[in-house]
Amino acid sequence: MNHTELLKLAIKASIDAGVKILEIYENEDFGIQSKDDESPLTVADIASNNAIMEYLKTTNIPIISEENKEIAYVDRRDWNECWIVDPLDGTKEFIKKNGEFTVNIALCKLGKPTLGIIYVPVTREIYYAEVSKNVAYKSILDQNHNITKALFSEEDRIVPSLLDKDIIRVVGSRSHMNKNTLDYIDSVKSNFDSVDIVSKGSSLKFCLVAEGKADVYPRFAPTMEWDTAAGQAICNAVGLNVISQETNEELDYNKESLLNPFFLVRK
Structure with a gap:
């Protein structure tokens, strides 16, 4: 095939x-x-x-x-x-x-x-x-x-949206919003007039960024490879990056450990 x-x-x-x-x-x-x-x-x-x-x-x-x-x-x-x-x-x-x-x-x-x-x-x-x-x-x-x-x-x-300098839409987990994520949100506030938090469960968070309904997805909580591989494919296909916060490179798959590092989805 x-x-x-x-x-x-x-x-x-x-x-x-x-x-x-x-x-x-x-x-x-x-x-x-x-x-x-x-x-x-x-x-x-x-x-x-x-x-x-x-x-x-x-x-x-x-x-x-x-x-x-x-x-x-x-x-x-x-x-x-x-x-x-x-x-x-x-x-x-x-x-x-x-x-x-x-x-x-x-x-x-x-x-x-x-x-x-x-x-x-x-x-x-x-x-x-x-x-x-x-x-x-x-x-x-x-x-x-x-x-x-x-x-x-x-x-x-x-297609993803063009970033608006007035507002940034940050997508977060419905079940896993934590202090690291909240700290990230605080860190971007100085660059924009306002920050809009978009809450969503499961891999739908990748989809929201890929289809332009959110601008960035920080994931600073544990995930496994099966949680992210399909979402990363969809994001990569539209020109988005899924960046490891350990290596500053795209997430890798079929690793010795199937646990992902924290990551950020962005252009």
């Missing part, structure tokens, strides 16, 4: 997973458990992961997923390419039933995202990008989660 075919397959996988999630979302029993790191796990995480694996395993490309068994670095380090998957990003938002959760699928090559898909099941919005083509899109599916028009339509193309 070429990259466009892989992207289309991953789009189908994300939509199918989103439908599975919503079937559970409409019920009251989420089967909530706690993982070793005390983060929540629901039956929807598992159902979504199972659906995605059925699609991606046909590509014969190795997979890193939050809900798969962890693969030792000695077995991963020679991978040139891999899928990185978060079958339900924003499990806390899912449990709160605020709709701000997503399905994230990315393809990475030599440590860099090349394809990214973020599906928002509740709103039926799907963001997708092929980084080498320098374009990203947002399409809206019908009530039955069907794609009703051609993908890659110019009218669905998204």
Whole structure:
């Protein structure tokens, strides 16, 4: 498969997973458990992961997923390419039933995202990008989660906004706003007349910056590679940078530790 075919397959996988999630979302029993790191796990995480694996395993490309068994670095380090998957990003938002959760699928090559898909099941919005083509899109599916028009339509193309010197819109986590983030917000106030805080859950924070609804996304709290790979692909495709606060370079993937450093999304 070429990259466009892989992207289309991953789009189908994300939509199918989103439908599975919503079937559970409409019920009251989420089967909530706690993982070793005390983060929540629901039956929807598992159902979504199972659906995605059925699609991606046909590509014969190795997979890193939050809900798969962890693969030792000695077995991963020679991978040139891999899928990185978060079958339900924003499990806390899912449990709160605020709709701000997503399905994230990315393809990475030599440590860099090349394809990214973020599906928002509740709103039926799907963001997708092929980084080498320098374009990203947002399409809206019908009530039955069907794609009703051609993908890659110019009218669905998204672009970041031009920075306004009067106001800067800083997107923050719905569940993880902390002192470091608040300190960053204070540090930029002197350069602008006002600062607008845009709160959002899950990987939707990347999407807000990519489509011009926010200007910068500081993330000064822990994330894992599956939390960011798809969002970084979408941001990189529209000319945004996802910069490590340790190296001042773009975030890398399939590292020995799958924990990300703090980062900043900006032009």
